[in-house]
Amino acid sequence: MITAEQKPMQEIINCIAPYDRILLVGCNECVTVCSAGGRKEVGLLASALQLHFLKQGKTLDIKEVTLERQCDPEYVEELVNYMDQVDAVVSMACGCGVQTIAARYREKAVYPAVNTKFMGASERQGIWAERCQGCGDCVLGLTGGICPIARCSKRLMNGPCGGSTKGKCEISPDVDCAWQLIWDRMKALGIEKRYEEVMEAKDWRTSRDGGPRKIVREDLAS
Amino acid sequence: MENFEPEIVAFCCHYCAYTAADMAGSKRLSYPPNVKIIRVPCTGKVDAIHIMKALLKGADGVYVAGCLEGDCHFKNGNIRAAHRVAYVQKMLNDIGWDGERVEMITMSAGMGERFAQTAKEFTEKIRQLGPSPAKTAAGQAAVG
Amino acid sequence: MKTESRLEKILAAGHMAVTSECGPPRGALPEKVKEKAEMLRGCVDGINVTDNQTAMVRMSSTAACIIIKQMGLDPILQMVTRDRNRLALQSDIIGAYAFGINTMLCLSGDHPRFGDHPMAANVYDLDSVQLIQTVKKMRDEGKFQGGADIANAPKMFIGAAANPFADPFELRVMRLAKKVNAGVDFIQTQCIFNLDKFELYMKQVCDRGLHEKVAILAGITPMKTAGAARYMKNKVPGMDVPDEIVKRMEGQPKEKQAEEGVKIAVEAMQRIKEMPGVRGFHIMAIEWEQKVPEIVERAGLLPRPEV
Numbered sequence: 001m002i003t004a005e006q007k008p009m010q011e012i013i014n015c016i017a018p019y020d021r022i023l024l025v026g027c028n029e030c031v032t033v034c035s036a037g038g039r040k041e042v043g044l045l046a047s048a049l050q051l052h053f054l055k056q057g058k059t060l061d062i063k064e065v066t067l068e069r070q071c072d073p074e075y076v077e078e079l080v081n082y083m084d085q086v087d088a089v090v091s092m093a094c095g096c097g098v099q100t101i102a103a104r105y106r107e108k109a110v111y112p113a114v115n116t117k118f119m120g121a122s123e124r125q126g127i128w129a130e131r132c133q134g135c136g137d138c139v140l141g142l143t144g145g146i147c148p149i150a151r152c153s154k155r156l157m158n159g160p161c162g163g164s165t166k167g168k169c170e171i172s173p174d175v176d177c178a179w180q181l182i183w184d185r186m187k188a189l190g191i192e193k194r195y196e197e198v199m200e201a202k203d204w205r206t207s208r209d210g211g212p213r214k215i216v217r218e219d220l221a222s
Numbered sequence: 223m224e225n226f227e228p229e230i231v232a233f234c235c236h237y238c239a240y241t242a243a244d245m246a247g248s249k250r251l252s253y254p255p256n257v258k259i260i261r262v263p264c265t266g267k268v269d270a271i272h273i274m275k276a277l278l279k280g281a282d283g284v285y286v287a288g289c290l291e292g293d294c295h296f297k298n299g300n301i302r303a304a305h306r307v308a309y310v311q312k313m314l315n316d317i318g319w320d321g322e323r324v325e326m327i328t329m330s331a332g333m334g335e336r337f338a339q340t341a342k343e344f345t346e347k348i349r350q351l352g353p354s355p356a357k358t359a360a361g362q363a364a365v366g
Numbered sequence: 367m368k369t370e371s372r373l374e375k376i377l378a379a380g381h382m383a384v385t386s387e388c389g390p391p392r393g394a395l396p397e398k399v400k401e402k403a404e405m406l407r408g409c410v411d412g413i414n415v416t417d418n419q420t421a422m423v424r425m426s427s428t429a430a431c432i433i434i435k436q437m438g439l440d441p442i443l444q445m446v447t448r449d450r451n452r453l454a455l456q457s458d459i460i461g462a463y464a465f466g467i468n469t470m471l472c473l474s475g476d477h478p479r480f481g482d483h484p485m486a487a488n489v490y491d492l493d494s495v496q497l498i499q500t501v502k503k504m505r506d507e508g509k510f511q512g513g514a515d516i517a518n519a520p521k522m523f524i525g526a527a528a529n530p531f532a533d534p535f536e537l538r539v540m541r542l543a544k545k546v547n548a549g550v551d552f553i554q555t556q557c558i559f560n561l562d563k564f565e566l567y568m569k570q571v572c573d574r575g576l577h578e579k580v581a582i583l584a585g586i587t588p589m590k591t592a593g594a595a596r597y598m599k600n601k602v603p604g605m606d607v608p609d610e611i612v613k614r615m616e617g618q619p620k621e622k623q624a625e626e627g628v629k630i631a632v633e634a635m636q637r638i639k640e641m642p643g644v645r646g647f648h649i650m651a652i653e654w655e656q657k658v659p660e661i662v663e664r665a666g667l668l669p670r671p672e673v
Contacts, residue, residue: 009316040271044313047274051436052317054278055355087572134548153477154448154488158495158535158544161474162556163603171479195540198548201452201496201511 001032001121002094004037004114004127006045011050015111019087020058022049024113025101026066027093034128036114037092039066045092045113053067061086069096076104083108107118119150136206136213142199144185149202151178157199227262228282228348230257232341233268237295238331239287245334253341264288266299266308267328273310273324280357285325287340295331301327368505371469371523372440373412373552375673376646377581382639383646385442385554385583387414388660390425396433399425403434403441409659412469412669414554414648417444421469423480428458440523441524443467446475446513451491452500452511459501463520471525471554472497495548498526502549524549526581529556530567531606539570546579553580554648557587560606561637568641577643584638587650588657589627592616598654627662635665 008011016022024046032038044171046062053060063082067075070093070205079089088109094116101109119131133150140147140155149155153171160179163170167180186192204210234240245254253330262268263287276284286307290301311321316365325344346354352358367374374515376383402582406413413434417427431441443462445455447608459470474494478486492500492511500511501524526545530538543555558564564584571577589595592615599607611630618626631649638644647665651657662668 009313013317041267041440044274045273047271047278048317049311050278051274051314051319051356054317103661153479154474154493156474156493157489157494160532160534160541160547162496162527162532163476165603166533171477177533180534183534192499192540194535196543196547198544201492201500204491 001094001119001128003034003117003120004031004092004094005117006036006041006092006114007112009048009052012045012111012113013049016049016060016090018087021061021063021086021088023063023065023079023082023086023089024049025070025089025091025093025097026064027070027091027097028066028068029070029093031093031097031114032066033122034120035126037094042066042092042131067093067097069095071100072102073104075185076100079105129203134207135202135204136210137203138185139199140192143182144191146178146185148178148179148182151176151181157202223300226349226353227344228256229280230254230341230345230348231276231281231284232257232259232344233262233265233272233284233286234259235265235288235295235300236261238289238293239327239329239337241331242287242329242333242337245332246338249334251334251338253338256345257310257341264296264299265303266294266296268303268306270306270310270313273307274313277314277319277323277354277356280354280355282354282357283323283325283344283351285327285340285344287327287329287337289347290328290330304360319355323348323354324353368551369468369521369523370466371412372673373442374523375468376411376671379671379673381646381671381673382667383552383581383583383633384410384649384662384670385410385412385414385646386410386649386651386655387442387444388430388655389416389652390427390430392424394425395654396430396583399430399433400437400610403439405655406658407439409575409662409668409670410431410473410649411562411646412440412442414442414444414519417473418449418481419476421448421478421483421486422510423482426455428462428467431462431467435466441467442472445470445497446473447492447494447497448475449486451489454484455491455492455497456500456510457483459504459520459522460516463522466505468521469481469493469523469525470501471527472501472550473527484506491567494526495545495622498524498545498548498550500634506549514590523551525552525554526550527556528553529604530558530564531556531560539574539576542571542576542580543574546576552645553582555582555585556604557585558634558638559598559611560608561634563573563606565641568643572643577645581645582643583646583648584635584644585627585648585650586631586638586661587634587652588631588654588661589615589623591623591627592618594627612651628664631661635661635667639665642644658659 026037026042041042042064046064071076090111090113092113119132120128120130123129164177169175171176265286273284294300307326315321391398415430416429429548431443434441472494505521593613598605
């Protein structure tokens with residue numbers, strides 16, 4: 001999923017301070033799963049903002065809506081009837097959701113209430129960790145199902161570096177050494193020999209380095 | 223301000239604090255009438271939004287009263303509740319309120335005295351903090 | 367001969383090689399570079415010049431190498447892949463070669479988190495193994511990494527680092543083999559204090575015949591104080607300092623600890639010299655360059671041969 005974390009409250013407050021009527025929009029997808037911007041978080045943020053402005057002597061009119069998927073124009077269309085009743089939109093979705101709203105409702109300011117963090121997986125309740133950088137040319141088949149680009153601090157394709165200590169990365173004892181994980185996995189799969197094959201310099205064109213990316217499925221796009 | 227009588231909402235676990243309140247009653251221990259008890263099956267059922275809504279509706283203080291650590295009928299509902307209360311406290315501090323308006327308290331079913339005592343203490347604490355900012359501000363009309 | 371490198375000639379002639387290093391200054395101070403390099407004249411076959419070591423900004427390795435080259439000495443250009451992408455790396459290699467620099471060391475570099483710009487973007491377009499491949503391709507095929515021809519391709523004698531003490535240990539020799547596969551000519555190891563473990567490592571290296579494909583220079587660091595020994599033992603990632611070394615340093619009064627540190631280094635060199643597969647030494651006397659001539663002499667490696 002795409003993970004996100006709520007922005008500091010003061011930053012959100014500063015963004016919406018000039019407005020009296022706010023549309024707070026959550027998303028039912030990734031940010032719901034990582035407890036950053038689902039229906040529940042929309043309710044909490046709305047009440048917190050109301051409490052804040054009540055103390056300032058201002059009654060903030062907040063409408064709460066949580067869309068099925070904020071990165072999809074079809075669902076973002078559902079907001080159309082609210083737009084003449086609000087001064088600004090605050091989105092609790094990832095950056096994709098924020099931009100879909102901004103693209104559809106050009107005359108309305110939209111502010112992000114979360115910082116979009118990374119593509120990750122749930123390690124356990126309340127803990128998410130980065131797993132994928134979307135390089136556009138997956139190497140997981142070569143590295144035992146552990147991504148060196150997302151999980152090695154130096155994204156080494158031929159690790160581990162000399163800083164690997166007791167299975168941990170040199171940057172912090174809280175970070176696993178990705179290449180230790182890869183090596184352990186290679187052993188488990190009985191493909192240790194493959195380790196000595198040099199992984200050649202990566203072609204980063206398929207990654208962000210090649211410019212903003214797009215997928216076109218001719219059969220669907222008609 | 224002199225006549226300020228705080229309105230307190232207490233989310234009380236059915237297995238401990240609520241029974242303790244009952245016991246306080248039957249023992250004729252007095253505690254402030256300011257405390258409005260809401261019975262919950264476990265404090266683990268109390269979500270952050272319930273506390274926030276209570277404040278939004280005009281409560282001056284909210285506390286969550288659950289079982290002693292290790293005694294939760296549902297294993298760790300009280301621990302979860304304590305984490306949520308801490309989360310709300312931080313959120314209140316972040317929006318310029320006072321996190322102390324919200325508290326987690328633990329007790330067993332037999333602690334009638336403790337129930338009465340904590341009700342008294344919490345009411346006094348909120349009395350000191352003064353009325354909810356939601357009430358004092360001009361926006362009071364909007365509440366409710 | 368693949369290159370004009372003095373280090374290559376020394377090794378080809380079958381001599382024990384000696385290299386040392388100097389870290390460039392944190393400012394435009396060419397005199398500092400000259401001062402440090404001058405201390406090493408006549409007692410080493412190559413002088414490594416570090417590249418923003420520990421992720422702290424310093425005078426560029428290339429610039430400091432040029433200064434040292436112009437003194438008639440033999441700099442070894444260290445290059446980390448942390449700070450530059452493959453365009454910048456290759457252009458610096460050509461630039462250095464244009465000034466006669468013919469020996470280099472390919473590294474990945476410490477993570478920026480350790481330095482004075484932890485907010486910096488972390489490049490790692492290539493890793494150290496891929497940099498070795500790139501430099502080899504430039505030298506042997508006369509082509510850039512991207513495939514185009516190079517006019518007057520740089521002929522670099524290619525080095526890399528190896529840490530026999532990092533984890534997982536079972537991977538250390540395989541990792542060396544990987545660098546050999548990529549085309550490395552010589553290796554400078556991490557500082558060696560645990561001689562038994564290094565001996566085991568070298569045995570595995572020789573068992574696989576890797577010592578015939580790559581020249582291994584053993585890393586030596588003289589310790590100045592017992593405090594330094596403790597620091598290296600406890601704080602430096604991937605460093606293996608046995609307790610008895612720390613105790614030996616602690617057993618000496620403060621004013622004799624430096625001499626004890628040199629003694630430990632020289633004794634280590636005497637023993638390592640006898641280990642099959644070892645082709646020389648790389649002495650890292652951090653901010654203690656003036657001790658290098660004495661250490662080389664006491665290890666019986668002076669004068670340096672003419673080649």
